[in-house]
Amino acid sequence: MVGEFKSEWDKSYKNKDNYIFYPHEEIIRFISKYIRKRVGLDEFIDQCEINESTKVLDFGCGIGRHMRLLYEFGLNARGFDLSSEAITVAKNNFSSLGM
Template structure:
């Protein structure tokens, strides 16, 4: 079992990240709509949608949205949110992003570093093959990724804390071109100790430029944050790539 299959389905994942910034998700969606004229698109695929934060915000703005994720627990949570909110024209499905759907979309978004999880560069690049098979000609592909250079230079080696009576310790390190995060939970509520891992490949902008060009994905804009500032490898918090599929 890959690390993401085990960790993302764990109830401890939802508890640890329960306070993820909804305002940040709204800000990103606003950028996509206002700056990139995404309002011209009617059907959007959220590739690696997690618990549905961005899918729901896109749907609230009037888009038809489908979210896919490999985590059954994530999809279950996303469906529960939608049902509770009474939203229409939004669907969620358990699916591997490497396997394209038999549908086409006006735009595909891959947000909040839901990329670089696979062991090899070839596997990670295969996500682009999946994208081009599902994207309509001239359709938009958005990839929101970490700024690898800044991560290498400023990551925090360790963190610790508590929530709901559960203690956690986080260790971070870089090895073989990836950033690793080892998370250990302890306390009576977890019956001893449990350990999970995260691993994300640290790709520079040049890698994306090369791999996307091979697949006729033309990069139009590269932003460095959710406010729409230009990307700077030294200082930017994000690497936000906007591209379209060349006809």
């Protein structure tokens, strides 16, 4: 069963059907509306005790559309995805960014 899912996701990424490079708009909206306007991003991160040793797993990361945002927040983010095609694209994207 997992093999079928993996095969479908690999096919989708191989065809570039899921190449989305920006974070989901709900995440951007939440950060803008609730964090930046109310307390500020730096204060939010400080209150959450987030630092460079904070580890985050992006489960189902695809090509890493949220990983860059997590990285910019100073988090030690790692991604996991069933699709080896997606992981290859993510690794290539992040190595070109020096991440």
